[in-house]
Amino acid sequence: MGMFDTIIFDRPIPCARCGAEIRSDQTKAFECTLDDYRIGDCIAHAEEIRIVGDDLYCNACKAFTTRYYLAVYRGVLVGIEQEREVAEALLHNFNFEKLLLWYHDLYRKRQHALADNRRAEAFMRQVCEWFEGGYDKQAPEGLGSLRFFLSRDILEKSETPLAALHHFLAEREAEAKAGDDNGQMSLW
Ligand SMILES: [Zn+2]
Structure with missing residues (x-):
């Protein structure tokens, strides 16, 4: 429907x-x-x-x-x-050669989509861990340097889990737009 x-x-x-x-x-x-x-x-x-x-x-x-x-x-x-x-x-x-090129591009798109998906899942896990673990209440120097490596920039500037999601989505939209402008996709 x-x-x-x-x-x-x-x-x-x-x-x-x-x-x-x-x-x-x-x-x-x-x-x-x-x-x-x-x-x-x-x-x-x-x-x-x-x-x-x-x-x-x-x-x-x-x-x-x-x-x-x-x-x-x-x-x-x-x-x-x-x-x-x-x-x-x-x-x-x-012709067959052209079809092979299309498939090559499709495979690349699939790799990008998988990377996007992995990144989103990792981010969601880190948001849970960050706020449930009370890391948002700690001074920056008290936090392990590698633990939140990928999401740290967003988490540190987010007061709430909802704010973190908004920052993540905004970042992703900006990257998608930059990718479109360059005629290519970004990895994350
Ligand atoms: Zn018309």
Whole structure:
């Protein structure tokens, strides 16, 4: 109920009626995981080679105005096109070498996601330990130098566990933004 996937376009698609730029679409054509997908992401099962047509909603027209097509090759989203023929050509001309490069990138993304997950878990554990252990009440010189190594900067400036979470999330958003600006992802 109400679940979908969000496709983030590599370039905006103009509304066929008013010309407004549409930058993403919510679709129910795939697994509906509430995740964001971009070109190069694994969006479906590995055996899937297909074109998915969908209607784009224009916020300016308040209506579905624009047809577009997603090209999926071996489960990977390889193209977002306004013409069905162009999307089909993408699938016909897709070659194995290119697919290997996509898989290489996907593996890298997976490594980053695992590192992100490990970091978040470690941080949550340290927040518990810090506040339950009364470390927030101790003078800095009384604290072991390595124990809270990864989270120390955040913990020392946080009065409460909630403040620590806010600091952590803000730091992560800043890193994600910096990564986007550089066209790459950050490790943490
Ligand atoms: Zn429009």
